[in-house]
Amino acid sequence: MGEDVTAPAADARDPASLLPPDEPVRLLSPDGTFHADAAYPVALSDAELVAIHRAMVITRRVDREAINLQRQGQLGVYASCLGQEAAQVASAWALDAQDWVFPSYRELGAAVVREVDPADLLHLFRGTWLSNHDPYEHRFALLSIPIGTQALHATGFAMGARLDANPLVTIVYFGDGGTSEGDPHEAMTFAGVLRAPVVFFVQNNQYAISVPLDQQTAAPTLAHKAVGYGLPGYRCDGNDPLATFAVTRRAVEDARAGHGPALIEALTYRMEAHTTSDDPTRYRTQEELEAAARTDPIARMRNHLRQRDLLDDATEAGFEQEADERARAVRDAIYDAPHGDPLELFDHVTLADRADLAAQREELRAELAARVAGQEGDDGPGPAPGAGGDA
């Protein structure tokens, strides 16, 4: 406390350094031409550039497969990342192996980078189980559906790493809509004060379901929110993989070096419906969609690699083929995948055995036994009874 607490005191932190630049960082123009920016070096080898492209191609193909699977009744619902491949793949690429990703429900691209089997994620959308991958194996937390809540988990995890003097960084993904919820606000407050090494990565895809950005916030940009927490706010063209990588890398390295958390707003566009249940024709126009399509991140990266002679027809064909194979593997894993043992519902509620749950498990076991008895001659577990909108 100073001598005169209400006096015009010199501020400890310089707010100017926290504000985002007037223009989002963009290193690749839509035709793929590279414009260097000394503040945002792109520390990527040629091989890595190509590998980022490959991951984006795979992401898009698997994403399309998921939509197909949903249309065929194999998934209950699916949230596509079409158009957001650069924002996700290039940001996740900026992490080191020990770093952790805290996704929302739309981060297929980040999952591909972390080598999480997409089929495991799709089990959630199919409803086979609530999740199906080991977060510790891939340092990729469970998909999080309640908007913005995972920002606090990423912050707590980063607080733990800092306490433990473990040089790991967490990145948390949420959307433009998510910035309105209380949890990301509290997360950035905690992270700022406790200097947790966490990067808040907002994919501003212009919509929260049907609600466009200008009905979500009156802020000049989402990155301007950072100053309110003492965080640097970055803004990048999220359909530019190089800009996204460079900006994220800078934030990740700063966090790892102990300089604290950061907020990144990546400008992108959700090309698909919010989820397969959504009807976007109710709230956006064909023209808008066509305009957005011209900013496509994969075309841009392809142009760039072609300009630099890093991508030839054979490699491209190879990626397409690999993507098809990955899609097929996902399809094989998901298609008609049977549900598991209903009795497992009682196995993970708590670690401790509970007599009350054991008794209820026994009730269900008896119901199942009665059912089997009633269905003699049937083979295999039938469809779950009573499910579906049976009205």
Next chain:
Amino acid sequence: MGEDVTAPAADARDPASLLPPDEPVRLLSPDGTFHADAAYPVALSDAELVAIHRAMVITRRVDREAINLQRQGQLGVYASCLGQEAAQVASAWALDAQDWVFPSYRELGAAVVREVDPADLLHLFRGTWLSNHDPYEHRFALLSIPIGTQALHATGFAMGARLDANPLVTIVYFGDGGTSEGDPHEAMTFAGVLRAPVVFFVQNNQYAISVPLDQQTAAPTLAHKAVGYGLPGYRCDGNDPLATFAVTRRAVEDARAGHGPALIEALTYRMEAHTTSDDPTRYRTQEELEAAARTDPIARMRNHLRQRDLLDDATEAGFEQEADERARAVRDAIYDAPHGDPLELFDHVTLADRADLAAQREELRAELAARVAGQEGDDGPGPAPGAGGDA
């Protein structure tokens, strides 16, 4: 939506205009000398200046009386506003009669301006009833204990006024600690988008109970949070009644004119314990307290009025006497004030009569009757049985 949504587009709102000035607005130096600022005119007559002083003197006296009453066991607890009189009185003075105040639990000064009987507020702290004034009569909402929650009520109320084309403004008071909660964040988000005529008035009294500001946020200043909602952020010396008035008046008039909400950070200092239950010696030093005392708002205003010959000894003595009388009236209203009819507990739960509550009311009536029968000879309702930390 623009043609190229991820392109470096010109921002609609100029963030520079939203950021607080480097130094808080201060018009009176601690010795009372006035320094004009063209951006913040002080539209107050001499009589009003004196009246503001009077309200501050009354506030301080009644505040001390409340502390005394608590010490004498007449109140369960009390949250003093000592040192914050200018922040509260001068900001409330900037409102018009039709405007609404949404207080936290510490706004005695604002209540005095709105002519709410302080004794009515103290009934809450005594525990006679949960509130005891009519918010519509004084346009002063109920005291709000859950931190920051009232920011949403003020915002919704202002949304209503705007919908109704009613030129009223709401002001909501919360503390530095309150800025960390989700609700004020959501309130500023809503207010920004819906252009609700609400002024968010943060009394930064440096502490949230024992937690100092630098453990509450890493923001350069609390006023910097405004830009994240597209609101102008103001900062003033909250112990300077003229600066506080001028800044608040500007925000209130802008809101009334349809220019939208604003956030004001008033720098002040909580001279007393957090509440009478608190022991501040555990977390702050005598030196700090003494330094803060030198910024006292009432001394400053007195010096100013004396310099301008607006306050003579007789007027001052008159204010002291009036303040004593007000304090005595509060004491008379509170001291040994009996609790009301316990059966009233069932009267306001819902407007509709409910059979279940009627039955429970009857249970309590029977209990009370049995008690009276058991206490024959006693006169009047005895102390509530079973209350108190009876361990």
Next chain:
Amino acid sequence: MTVTLAQAINRALTDAMADDDRVLVFGEDVGKLGGVFRVTDGLQTRFGRERCFDTPLAESGIIGTAIGLAMYGYRPVPEMQFDGFSYPAFEQLVSHLAKLRNRSRGTLRLPVTVRIPYGGGIGAVEHHSESPETYWVHTAGLTVVTPGTPEDGYALTREAIASDDPVILLEPKRRYWMKADIELPATAPPHTEAVVRRPGEDVTIVCYGPMVRTALEAAEAAEQEGWSLEVLDLRSLSPMDTGSIVASVQRTGRAVVVHEASRTLGMGAEVAARVQEAAFYHLEAPVLRATGFDTPYPPAKLEGYWLPDVDRILDLVERSLAY
């Protein structure tokens, strides 16, 4: 005419807005999109963006501003997009919406109708199939109603909006497409009265919301076993029409309560507690509970094993009759 539950609620909102221009509908995606279930379809077109509007994505913000709007004099009808997304608004619902009338000694009236699509059975992902009624019913100051038929969808919605008390309107989302041949505007008894949907002699089935239809199916199936079930639709969970439950049980001597919510401290617990208090000597068997289990809501492919269905109800009826 043939009306679905969703259409009936939509019509009730439309009529309420037409009758009283203080009625406002808002929430996430309720405006231009017409709600993710289209329950608010057409309201923005008809009544304008001032009276039916999309909010930022923040549930505490939605309920908190609804309270402020109500204090101003409006009659807000905010929506929580799904049951599981009412939880961020918990503090505003429980500490303010439920209590402000009492806190102000009756001065503040909060005619707020909180619409919450709830319950399972639609094959949804997690957090979209919750049955949160216990949280609201245990909270003093809230009125909690849930329609089990399209008529009630209309009538309870109108009644809730007309009420000067805050009402939680739980809409059984898996029944949105349930049809009835009715005329709108529909009338119905006040929410305070439970309704016998099917009279019977042997066992009283106490149910509400999505389980009304399931209970009726069970009653149908029971007939083949020679059991006569009385199906009582509570309609209002708070207040609960204890009198009607007790009257029925006094005749049948037996009761099975059916709900999707987890068993422990689900509505079945309260029904059982009240029935044994009020009809102790009439009971020929304990009040039994056909409910969801005390586990988190399961993944979609397993929800059919978790949710109470005709078989589970009949099992418990049989157990009850065996006493």
Next chain:
Amino acid sequence: MTVTLAQAINRALTDAMADDDRVLVFGEDVGKLGGVFRVTDGLQTRFGRERCFDTPLAESGIIGTAIGLAMYGYRPVPEMQFDGFSYPAFEQLVSHLAKLRNRSRGTLRLPVTVRIPYGGGIGAVEHHSESPETYWVHTAGLTVVTPGTPEDGYALTREAIASDDPVILLEPKRRYWMKADIELPATAPPHTEAVVRRPGEDVTIVCYGPMVRTALEAAEAAEQEGWSLEVLDLRSLSPMDTGSIVASVQRTGRAVVVHEASRTLGMGAEVAARVQEAAFYHLEAPVLRATGFDTPYPPAKLEGYWLPDVDRILDLVERSLAY
């Protein structure tokens, strides 16, 4: 030695932190101030600001970061300063803390102990006297315990922190200054076992937390009326030791449940439902409930009329015996 409940919990926290440096204590004012009830007094001095720290004022933030810290490998012991201020954290508690283990098929362990001072009787202002146990007990995945004695204050706190499951530790704040002559570290049966605090023949009094002492006083007073009450302290509300309750009621034939929380869907409802299910033929009277009313918590001067006390318990004992 003479130990208060607050001291016993403080000692348990101290010992747990000394034994395992992954145990972290944090919340509002728990550090330098030592907590508004001084339950965390001395922890920051002894273990440093890294292991016992003050957070910004945001309860969802406290629980949400506790979850992240637990995923990392710590054993967080976050505090909610008062019962009524756990509500802003509701979503993190219910949608994540309670469910993440299940959601991850057992991969994620969340050894988080959420300390919540709860209940009334201390003459506090609104929101500081809530009994929120129903909200947590109805939520699958949470373990909910509450000590009624200083021994249990120590033992249940240690057990909660040692558990790899999330535990809600409800601390009956009006009993913080209750004394016992015990040695620390104290031992006690595991939380899964209810404990008979006083054996009796005529009526079983089921109680927990702040009401254990009140129930014992009632049993004392009942003796003068010639009634022998058995006082059963549940200790854990989820899971609940139904077996011990049923065993006692099978002997006495009668039960009265006592809690501060509002009656409707309070713990008494679940106890009643289970007892009549499991001991139907043993019951000689309905299970009765001595509870707070279904109104918001009253102002301090009226709380004595609202809270269950010896008289209310004895009234219900008398009613029970009259069957």
